[in-house]
Amino acid sequence: MWKFGRIALALLSALALFGAVAVYGGWHGAGPLEEATTITIDDGATLTGAAHRLEDVGVIASADRFLLFARFLGGNAPIRAGEYEMPAEVSPSEVLRILQEAVPVQRFVTVPEGMPSVLVHDRLMANELLTGDIPVPAEGSLLADSYAYERGESRAAVVARMQAAMERELARLWEARSPDTVVRSPREAVILASIVEKETGVAAERPIIAGVYSNRLRIGMRLQADPTIIYPVTRGRPLGRRIRRSEIAAENGYNTYAMDGLPRGPIANVGREAIEAVLNPAETDALFFVANGEGGHIFAETHAEHRRNVERWYAIRRQRGEM
Structure with missing residues (x-):
């Protein structure tokens, strides 16, 4: 009898060990997923709903077994909405974690400094992970920056986030503006900043170019910014050719060769640095600038000095075969 008891106890121990190994392997062992994939958990999704979704896409072998193990071994923390990367052969325990x-x-998705809204619209509409249609956003209403988004999010929600960021940043920078700034409102700050953005891609030049245009506005001199000629023609798309004489003379509310003061609206979306440059421009006596052939510009205080700089720029272009 005692011998039989020992055998029964040994069998029970073996069964318990086998069960423990099976449970451990079923919970912590490799899962059936052959290749890494992503899975999206919607807002308000339950663990039960997520488990069946995981089974459908092959991340786990059985939703019911996953839920049973999760109940006793997985803790009580709720699952979170979002898109998650699931590696190949991920274990059920790791899936829950x-x-x-x-x-x-x-x-x-990134809006570079100086990108017009029509091109932002193109970029968002080409993104296949976003949903819904949107109109072209108001020019200058988006803060140039990088924005996180989730698969399946609406394009309208992303645009709203870009516009809210602009409102917050513009308000913050406007409060810290210099008393010497020539712009009279946050909107004027964005308009002038958009010209600065289009005139230079060199960050260090933004304050001095803002200073040049501020000087011109103070003395009633026309801005004569080439990008303001192009904008009403293309709405921000590349012109692809030289500017025509008729376009230089065109009166359309944007062309600063044919009008005094600022254009009637922004010609691009701007970043923090351009707004700050306009609100705190560099102190300079310069009234003119032209390309220096090295990606930046050379500045001048007088028209005669400027003409000499222009001739040097033309010589560089002729040497390059551009003229």
Whole structure:
């Protein structure tokens, strides 16, 4: 009898060990997923709904078994909405940890400084991970920056985030403006900043170019900014040719060769640095600038000095075969 008891106890121990190994392997062992994939958990999704979605795409073998193990071994932390990366052969325990603790996949869309709204619209509409249609946003209403978004998010929501960022940043910078700034409102700051953005891609030049245009506005001199000629022709798309004489003379509310003061609206979307440059321009006596052939500009205080700089620029262009 005692011998039989020992055998029964040994069998029970073996069964318990086998069960423990099976549970451990079923929870912590490799899962059926053959290749890494992503899965999106919607706002308000339950663990049960997520489990069936995970089974459908092959991340786990059984939703019911996953839920049973999760109930007893997985803790009580809620799962979080978002898009998550699931590696190949991810274990059920790791799947639950990812849904409870991991940072969702982050995707970004970037609005570079000086990008017009029509091109931002093109970029958003070409993004296949976003949803819904949008009109072209108001020019200058978007803050140039990089923005995180999630798969399946609406384009309208992304645009709203860009516009809210502009409103916050513009308000902050306007409060810190110099008393010497020539712009009289936040909108005028964006208009002038958009010209600065289009005139230079060199960050260090923004304050001095803002200073040049501020000087011109103070003395009633026309801005004569080439980008303001192009904008009403293309609405921000590349012109693809030289500016025509008729366009230089055109009166359309934007062309600063044919009008005094600022254009009637921005000609691009701007970043923080351009707004700050306009609100805190460099102190300079310069009234003119022209390309220096090296990606930047050379500045001048007098028209005669400027003409000499222009002739040097033309010589560089002729040497390059551009004229």
